[in-house]
Amino acid sequence: MTPETITPAKVAAPRPSHQKRRARAAETRAGYGFLTPWLIGFFLLTVGPMAASLYLSFTDYDLFGAPEFIGLENYRNLFDDPRFRQSVVVTVTYVVIGTPIKLAASLAVAMLLNAKRKGLGFYRSAFYAPSLIAASVSVAIVWKAMFIDDGIVDQVLSLFGIHLGGWVGNPDMTMPMFVLLAVWAFGAPMVIFLAGLKQVPQELYEAAEVDGAGKVRKFLSITLPMLSPVIFFNLLMETIGAFQIFGSAFIISGGTGGPAGSTLFYTLYLYIRGFTDFKMGYASAMAWLLVVVVGIITVIFFRTSRSWVHYAGESK
Template sequence: MTLAREASKAPEVGKPPRRPRSARSSRRAAETRAGYAFLSPWLLGFFALTAGPMLASLYLAFTNYSLFRAPEWVGLDNFIRLFNDDRYLNSVKITLQYALVGTPIKLAAALAVAMLLNSRRRGQGAYRSFFYAPSLIGASVSIAIVWRAMFIDNGVVDRVGQGVGLSPGGWVGDPSMTVYMLILLAVWQFGAPMVIFLAGLKQIPTELYEAAEVDGAGPVRKFLRITLPMLSPVIFFNLVLETINSFQVFGSAFIVSNGTGGPADSTMFYTLYLYFRGFRDFQMGYASAMAWVLVLFVGLITLIFFKTSKHWVHYGGEGK
């Protein structure tokens, strides 16, 4: 019995002896300190450049602040004033129009091109680079200037329109067409969601399409029954990102309208009007209230997307 007891206490062959608990905890604490040391540049940047300004703007949203005098607490006056501001309500309307029309068209174009590029053909890499290139440019000043030059009176688009019998006149000067001109600019830059769609299409097993062909399914039925359900997580991801981006449009509207939001406030998007109020009229308290309303609205839209996704987004292994 004594030998058996001593054998049970002896360390097992091939296994290192256990370290004392104090040594393990001290090593874990050292690893934690090292992790925070590596994270410290990001944490400093986050608190100094993101969290700090956000908290400051939240306070300013309840004040009357003009950059030249100390903030004066006014409570909810800035938020109440928003709904009595006709230009603000017009900016909300234009931004919603841009998001509701532009986002579905952009995603549809990205998915269509991704499906065309999914098949193997010669020069496939060149085609992908060609379609992705506009997204690399982004909402730059140069591309907005070129876009404005194309759509002004007697521009390239106007000349083509006159050539096919349309009446002359540029889109830039027509209040009913300027927002659609900016929607076309956003749709033209569909490269980023296209690449994500292409990656999702590569993950769909070809056996599903082969089985559908054996059952006599055509291209439309395979698209509706296989491609869309299998691609629904990717569609959801792109939908959330592009919707958030559409509410943040600023640079292209600013350049196309020459910094005025015209004609007739037809390009006065939400962020552009926020910029005017904050940095042109120096109404920082009012602009901060606008910013927080936008944050809450985008958060609400994102929450609705996530809550409704369980009805149409199908992940692998769920058995749907």
């Protein structure tokens, strides 16, 4: 065979030396060594409890005696429980109403903060700060004090001739109160929207302005399509988070879900069944049903996103 007939495919790749193989093996062992604490925590604190709760969902377990296997009885009892159905209605109402309003508010503020003005750093920090403490017990206590009878909100509204007698004890006003609390903590999605707005090419707005497009047309034809991946991310994360509301509902309602079950959110009822009624098997079934429902909603979001989420450089 002449040198001219030798092709790259016929040239054997050089085999790594014994020292290189030993070095790679040492790096692999070091990598797994650094991962070991996380792996231990993942299996002991995440996978282990999840597997235990899955088993308990098929048992009658009161936290004190041994679990008694009862099959699908807990899951069948869920749909015969009127309080369970009420908790589903309350939670879905909160998700459907609160999430869009929160995202709309966060996008509106993000657009205001995207303009070049003095003191933007201060305003961004001020608007983001509530999201850092929104889930704390202290905020829930303050929120409850603001909306009780003769609270500061009731006093301000009375100046305009509106007398609601407090929102906390009014079943018709508890949901607006929780929605306001959610909207007040719009800092996290606002920051993500602001980052997305920074990535929109200004040339698109300049071209649209030359064509005579107004602010509304530029928002609908440029801003929203370019922000669709960010909107999708925020919508998905905020929806999942809304299904998990617990702390504020527990504090404001006193852990009872009142008045008249208007604050009986799903996770709060799960807590009541597990740690008040000592029906941990029933509570575990509720938890896994929530996991399945959230998983289904996530799949639906991803499937439907193909028709309205547009990525830069994506070919049709």
